[in-house]
Structures are given as C-alpha cells and as structure tokens.
Amino acid sequence: MNDVTVTVSGRAGNTPALHTGKDKEYAMLRVASTRRFVNDDGDWADGPTLWFTVKTWRTAAVNLARSVRKGDPVVVTGRLEYDQWHTAEGEPRSDLVIQATGVGVDATRGKVEYSRVVHHGAPAPAPRDADGMPVDPFGVDAPDAQEREDDEAGAGQRELVTA
Known part of the structure; x- marks a missing residue:
C-alpha cells in the first residue's frame, strides 16, 4: 500500500x-x-x-x-x-x-501533563438520549454521584491515572 x-x-x-x-x-x-x-x-x-x-x-x-x-x-x-x-x-x-x-x-513549547485513561471491562456503547442522539461525554448530562455509586461492577467506567 x-x-x-x-x-x-x-x-x-x-x-x-x-x-x-x-x-x-x-x-x-x-x-x-x-x-x-x-x-x-x-x-x-x-x-x-x-x-x-x-x-x-x-x-x-x-x-x-x-x-x-x-x-x-x-x-x-x-x-x-x-x-x-x-x-x-x-x-x-x-x-x-x-x-x-x-x-x-x-x-x-511548554509544560505538558499526561493522564492515562484506564478502561474497565468491555467498552460501553456511546450513551444516547431518548431521541437516539449522543449524550455529551464530558458530563453536562452525566449521572449524578449517587447513580455512579450504584454501578456495582464499574463496567464501562473510565478512571484517570496520572502516569
């Protein structure tokens, strides 16, 4: 090629x-x-x-x-x-x-700080709203803290790790 x-x-x-x-x-x-x-x-x-x-x-x-x-x-x-x-x-x-x-x-050209994204479990499909449109991945419509704590397995959740 x-x-x-x-x-x-x-x-x-x-x-x-x-x-x-x-x-x-x-x-x-x-x-x-x-x-x-x-x-x-x-x-x-x-x-x-x-x-x-x-x-x-x-x-x-x-x-x-x-x-x-x-x-x-x-x-x-x-x-x-x-x-x-x-x-x-x-x-x-x-x-x-x-x-x-x-x-x-x-x-x-300047200071850079790197954070590695760690994936847990199988990748989750992109979240969508009731109309089938993608949900903002940066948290505008993210679940509140209580909903996140209710996720027992943590599958599909991402964790930032400073390397």
Whole structure:
C-alpha cells in the first residue's frame, strides 16, 4: 500500500469538538503551520501559513477533544487523504485531511501533563438520549454521584491515572 504519511507541527486553530457519525465518535481539528526562517537580512521571518484539517476517530477523538484547546502547540502525524464534498448550494469542495495516528501537545513549547485513561471491562456503547442522539461525554448530562455509586461492577467506567 502506498499511503502518504505526514508529520505537521503547528498550532491548533480551533478547540476540537466531538461528533458522532455512523455510530462512532470523531473529532476534527484545524492546524496552522507557519515556517520560520532567516531572511537575506539575517532577521527571522515568517513564511506562508499552511492549514491542515486533522481527523481522529473513536477513543482518540474523545482524548483529542479533552486535551487540545485553540492556540495549543501540537504535533500531528497520520495518513494524508483527499476529501471531496458539495456545499448545501451544490458547489464542489475539496480538502487535504490528515487521518491522525498520533496527536500531541508539543512539549518543546511548554509544560505538558499526561493522564492515562484506564478502561474497565468491555467498552460501553456511546450513551444516547431518548431521541437516539449522543449524550455529551464530558458530563453536562452525566449521572449524578449517587447513580455512579450504584454501578456495582464499574463496567464501562473510565478512571484517570496520572502516569
């Protein structure tokens, strides 16, 4: 297989939001990468800014949405793909998308604290409300503390462990 793998260093252009599509979560992030170089006068200068769309799926999407905020320095690696679609007005659009295999906050630009997510038991399906829509995984509609204590086995619960 002849995949094109890329690594991009830049800044998050947005805070990624978690979405559900075809029964699996995904998150999208825009990354701006601006090359810095020394010009002919010996001064630092900025080159043009390149924008990349980054997409992650499943657990990586949840972790991305919980970890990265607009303006954070990031390093992304993944498979480069060509995405085509039509706008609501029927106009064709296209974009180069990085299907991320790795996204991290760039520790060379600041302090990073890592917390590992530990899964207990079989993965639980994404919770849905009465209309079949996904429930906010970040706790806006999360069960209260008493309901969580009533879960005897703890199956499907996640625990943050500082590594």
